[in-house]
Amino acid sequence: MELEINEFCSCLELPLSTVERWIRQGRIPVKKIGDRCLFSDTALRKWAQEHNLPYCPPDEQTAKKQAEKPESLSEAVGRGGIYYDLPGKTVEEVLGEAVSAMKDIESESDRQTLYETLVAREQMMSTGIGNGVAIPHPRTPLTQSSIAPQIAVCFLAKPVDFNAVDKKPVYVLFVLVASNSKQHLQLLSRLSYCLRDTTFLNFLSRIPPPETLIKKIIEFESHLNGGE
Numbered sequence: 001m002e003l004e005i006n007e008f009c010s011c012l013e014l015p016l017s018t019v020e021r022w023i024r025q026g027r028i029p030v031k032k033i034g035d036r037c038l039f040s041d042t043a044l045r046k047w048a049q050e051h052n053l054p055y056c057p058p059d060e061q062t063a064k065k066q067a068e069k070p071e072s073l074s075e076a077v078g079r080g081g082i083y084y085d086l087p088g089k090t091v092e093e094v095l096g097e098a099v100s101a102m103k104d105i106e107s108e109s110d111r112q113t114l115y116e117t118l119v120a121r122e123q124m125m126s127t128g129i130g131n132g133v134a135i136p137h138p139r140t141p142l143t144q145s146s147i148a149p150q151i152a153v154c155f156l157a158k159p160v161d162f163n164a165v166d167k168k169p170v171y172v173l174f175v176l177v178a179s180n181s182k183q184h185l186q187l188l189s190r191l192s193y194c195l196r197d198t199t200f201l202n203f204l205s206r207i208p209p210p211e212t213l214i215k216k217i218i219e220f221e222s223h224l225n226g227g228e
Contacts (some may be wrong), residue, residue, distance in 0.1 A: 001041040002031075003057070008039045011057050012048065069184050071149055073190040074217045079104045080150035080175065082210040085157040091122050095136060098154040110145045114138070114177065128164025130200050135191065137176040141184050149183045150190065151176050155207050172204060194220045220222050 004010065009019050009065045016221055022028045029043045048055035053101055083101045088094035099105075099115040119136035123125065128134040147158035152175040158170030190201055194217065 003039045003041060003055070005037045005042070006012050007037070007057075008044065011044070011055055012053060013056075024221045070177075071153070071186040071190070073187060073194070073221050074147055075215055075218060076151045076187055077153055077214060079148055080152035080177070080212060082153045084155045086154050086173075086206070088160060089158070091160060091162055092119055094154070094156055094160050094173065095119055095122070095175075098136070098152060098173055101154065102150075102175070104150055107146055107201065108181055110142075110147050111153075112146060114141065114147065117142070118175070118177075122162070126163040126165070127172050128162035129195065130164055130166040130168065132159065132168055132171040132205065133174065133195055133196075134162045134170040134172075134174055134202075135174045135188070135195075137184070137188075141178045141180050143179055143181065145177075147177050147179070149178045149187065153185060153213065189222060190224060193224060 031038045083105045086097040095118045118136045121139045147203045154173040162170040
């Protein structure tokens, strides 16, 4: 791969004037074609390493930016799915129904692991946060799982006692799954922002259809993104 001079400046996070001066001084391996300066990615990696300089080519910069991008709540719900009238009279039963319903889990072993970790988390401490809402999630992220980051929204056929903080039965679950702690915290933070809002809770209690719920989540999430 060959880079233009502006791309090279970006790779080293250096101003154009500095790179042009180094070119004139013969300090950088460069190929000149007319007025153009082209740089070999392989040669520049070696050169940067020899001079103890940080070097991040365009493809790695893109990957880095994607990795740093906050997890989208609406996309996570889109992957997890929205489900209605889930049966069950106990915490274990509704968690089993929720995991069975989740559409984006292909491996049965992953499905079983998720169910077991959710039940274990509830046995340790309830995820019922009040107002009829619970956020079941594994105690630690499922780093060895193939499950993509997601949140399954599950409206129950009948409210179930989750031993929530306000002692009210739970009618909706937000099953949160992440593959690392950063994803978990990002999604939990965004979800909590919605669930702290009385308007959102009232909207949720009306059991909105999927497209309306996703639209409302996008609306709330836009505030977190600075109105983008």
